[in-house]
Amino acid sequence: MQPQPAYLLHKRAYRETSALVDVLTLEHGHIRAVAQGVQRAGSKSRAKLQPFAPLHLTWIGEGDLKRLRMMETTQSAVLLAGEGLLCGLYANELLTRSLPVGLPVGEVFAIYAWTLERLTRPAERATALRRLEITLLETLDAEPVLPTSTSARWTPPHAIPTARRAGVFRRWRRMRRAGTGARSSCLPVATGMPRGWPVSARR
Numbered sequence: 001m002q003p004q005p006a007y008l009l010h011k012r013a014y015r016e017t018s019a020l021v022d023v024l025t026l027e028h029g030h031i032r033a034v035a036q037g038v039q040r041a042g043s044k045s046r047a048k049l050q051p052f053a054p055l056h057l058t059w060i061g062e063g064d065l066k067r068l069r070m071m072e073t074t075q076s077a078v079l080l081a082g083e084g085l086l087c088g089l090y091a092n093e094l095l096t097r098s099l100p101v102g103l104p105v106g107e108v109f110a111i112y113a114w115t116l117e118r119l120t121r122p123a124e125r126a127t128a129l130r131r132l133e134i135t136l137l138e139t140l141d142a143e144p145v146l147p148t149s150t151s152a153r154w155t156p157p158h159a160i161p162t163a164r165r166a167g168v169f170r171r172w173r174r175m176r177r178a179g180t181g182a183r184s185s186c187l188p189v190a191t192g193m194p195r196g197w198p199v200s201a202r203r
Contacts, residue, residue, distance in 0.1 A: 053077035
């Protein structure tokens with residue numbers, strides 16, 4: 001296969017020297033794979049496989065769990081710290097949990113790359129995350145049906161079959177109810193902060 005533009009969304013240790021990774025790719029969407037040897041001391045791949053860094057990847061395998069073969073970086077990772085890092089981790093978690101494996105999501109990939117650049121600028125973080133959230137919901141056919149007047153009622157999740165199938169809309173409402181206390185400017189206006197996340201993060 002031709003090397004695929006990709007970003008690392010999530011990585012966790014697997015056995016002694018490998019890792020299980022979730023990556024977002026341009027043509028194949030969300031891919032889960034085993035990265036062999038990346039936890040080994042001195043591994044060149046370990047330094048390359050970092051979040052927020054543009055990658056080119058190839059893999060093999062027919063099932064849902066692939067095996068990475070080639071890992072190359074195309075440029076330096078976007079440097080995020082403080083609130084910007086929190087926003088980047090939120091974006092990665094959102095895509096990891098919401099995107100089905102193997103669904104092509106070229107527009108989400110493009111908006112994610114665009115979002116990372118704007119997370120380095122405090123004034124643009126909230127707008128960038130809102131756009132990423134909306135693009136994700138549109139891709140999954142799970143846009144919230146907003147009231148058109150003060151007398152209109154909210155359309156419940158069970159009335160939107162595609163949202164019920166994807167499970168995204170229900171999580172969207174649960175995350176909204178979970179947001180309490182002080183709120184960082186990069187947190188989702190619509191979703192609030194997921195449970196367990198610090199709500200007093202500051203730049």
